[in-house]
Amino acid sequence: MTQTEDRTSLSTEDTPLVPIEKVVALCKRRGFVYPNSEIYGGVSGIYDFGPLGVELRNNIRRYWWWSMVQLNDNILGIEGSIITHPRVWEASGHVENFVDRLVDCKNCKRRWRVDHLPAENLEQNKCPFCGGELTEPRTFNLMMETYIGVVEGERMKTYLRGEACQNIYLDYDNVLKSSRIQIPFGICQIGKAFRNEVTPGNFLFRQREFEQWDLQFFVHPSEMQKWFDYWKEYRFEWYKGIINHKDRLRFRAHESTELAHYAKQAFDIEYKSILGWQEWEGIHWRQDWDLSRHSLYSGQDLSYTDPETKERYIPWIVETSGGVDRTFLNLLLDAYEEEPPSGKDKEGRTVLRLHPWLAPVKVAVLPLQKNKEELVTTARGIYNRLKRLMVAQYDDVANIGRRYRRQDEIGTPFCVTVDFQTLEDQTVTVRERDGMTQIRLDIDELPGYLVEKVMWR
Numbered sequence: 001m002t003q004t005e006d007r008t009s010l011s012t013e014d015t016p017l018v019p020i021e022k023v024v025a026l027c028k029r030r031g032f033v034y035p036n037s038e039i040y041g042g043v044s045g046i047y048d049f050g051p052l053g054v055e056l057r058n059n060i061r062r063y064w065w066w067s068m069v070q071l072n073d074n075i076l077g078i079e080g081s082i083i084t085h086p087r088v089w090e091a092s093g094h095v096e097n098f099v100d101r102l103v104d105c106k107n108c109k110r111r112w113r114v115d116h117l118p119a120e121n122l123e124q125n126k127c128p129f130c131g132g133e134l135t136e137p138r139t140f141n142l143m144m145e146t147y148i149g150v151v152e153g154e155r156m157k158t159y160l161r162g163e164a165c166q167n168i169y170l171d172y173d174n175v176l177k178s179s180r181i182q183i184p185f186g187i188c189q190i191g192k193a194f195r196n197e198v199t200p201g202n203f204l205f206r207q208r209e210f211e212q213w214d215l216q217f218f219v220h221p222s223e224m225q226k227w228f229d230y231w232k233e234y235r236f237e238w239y240k241g242i243i244n245h246k247d248r249l250r251f252r253a254h255e256s257t258e259l260a261h262y263a264k265q266a267f268d269i270e271y272k273s274i275l276g277w278q279e280w281e282g283i284h285w286r287q288d289w290d291l292s293r294h295s296l297y298s299g300q301d302l303s304y305t306d307p308e309t310k311e312r313y314i315p316w317i318v319e320t321s322g323g324v325d326r327t328f329l330n331l332l333l334d335a336y337e338e339e340p341p342s343g344k345d346k347e348g349r350t351v352l353r354l355h356p357w358l359a360p361v362k363v364a365v366l367p368l369q370k371n372k373e374e375l376v377t378t379a380r381g382i383y384n385r386l387k388r389l390m391v392a393q394y395d396d397v398a399n400i401g402r403r404y405r406r407q408d409e410i411g412t413p414f415c416v417t418v419d420f421q422t423l424e425d426q427t428v429t430v431r432e433r434d435g436m437t438q439i440r441l442d443i444d445e446l447p448g449y450l451v452e453k454v455m456w457r
């Protein structure tokens with residue numbers, strides 16, 4: 001069941017928690033993430049992804065899809081649209097209940113979500129920052145409104161989806177009828193969601209436009225507990241496989257007061273960063289709530305008939321729901337390290353110890369000198385061959401040490417250096433990011449060697 005190879009586990013004592021500002025600065029400097037509409041002053045809680053960010057994001061998405069949809073025979077994928085019929089959000093309860101309660105500090109004017117206030121501050125009605133008095137809570141709906149149609153008076157008000165998973169319930173019956181799948185089975189989707197968050201912040205952690213991934217797994221009620229436990233462990237192992245600091249991952253069971261009325265249990269998979277222990281993904285017991293509600297509101301019968309026993313029932317659902325952007329942020333916080341000068345590297349370096357499967361650039365090809373034609377021709381030839389297989393960069397600017405450091409900083413797991421020995425025996429130096437170890441390989445062996453190291457399997 002584990003999809004990942006065993007990676008070195010670093011404990012939290014080995015490296016301090018990384019200040020978020022360092023990651024924000026790296027993201028801007030090296031082209032991972034930019035503030036959206038920056039030339040107009042930006043929009044809080046909305047970001048754009050730059051050339052390296054889009055590669056990392058695509059790798060994160062593809063790896064999730066590969067390990068959820070491709071590896072599991074009982075899971076199918078869909079891609080639903082952002083805009084749906086407005087009744088969907090009435091049935092789901094979002095129009096009525098998707099709200100945050102908010103208080104403001106009368107003194108420092110800071111704004112707090114009531115459910116995020118420490119118990120002590122809540123009881124004493126005191127601001128956690130300055131101790132000032134808090135206002136009465138105000139309630140805000142998080143759904144973003146939009147309109148379908150152009151003629152005034154005929155336009156239909158609807159919403160940008162507040163959570164991506166609703167499309168799965170809407171398409172459940174079509175998937176069932178258009179494929180030969182039977183219960184137990186799951187439907188996966190990755191897609192954008194929009195929320196008018198009242199306290200956006202902490203970079204990518206809480207945004208107004210973000211991307212979610214969901215598995216909705218449909219089961220017979222008698223098998224609910226078994227599949228809940230199965231997916232809970234599966235998803236934990238998945239996250240464990242992509243981080244270095246395994247001891248920064250834990251489950252948090254929801255308190256009975258947090259549980260929805262239909263949920264027997266729920267767990268968050270949490271990651272510990274400079275933001276404290278925070279939710280990364282939720283594992284939810286949704287029972288028959290979603291399909292029953294959509295049956296009721298649409299008038300369509302969404303029950304399932306077992307082909308063998310002929311039993312008819314509304315399937316129960318196990319949901320695993322996480323965020324692409326939170327994964328992006330947590331991976332960078334987990335991978336970022338500033339190494340002091342050492343025997344191997346006299347100047348010290350910043351290194352992103354990203355899993356090679358997820359690293360935005362897999363290999364950099366570096367001619368030792370840029371003014372020696374044979375070196376350049378050979379290096380260009382290797383680069384042109386490798387870039388067909390994986391994301392590669394060609395870099396001939398500055399001395400070789402500087403070029404290694406540039407690649408370390410963006411997490412490139414391998415650098416291939418073409419030197420004078422290459423011209424004699426057709427071998428190159430392959431330098432690995434984490435240990436800075438170097439080996440020599442025949443040029444012809446390079447593609448196979450790198451594919452084995454950087455592609456998931």
Ligand code: ATP
Pocket residue numbers: 163195197204205206207208210211212279280281282321322323324325326
């Ligand atoms: P929170 O309690 O942090 O507001 P939630 O419980 O409302 O989150 P869900 O609705 O269960 O979150 O969403 C599933 C996942 O989507 C979360 O685990 C998180 O990874 C991601 N997510 C939710 N809201 C945001 C957001 N505003 N920005 C970025 N990612 C988000």
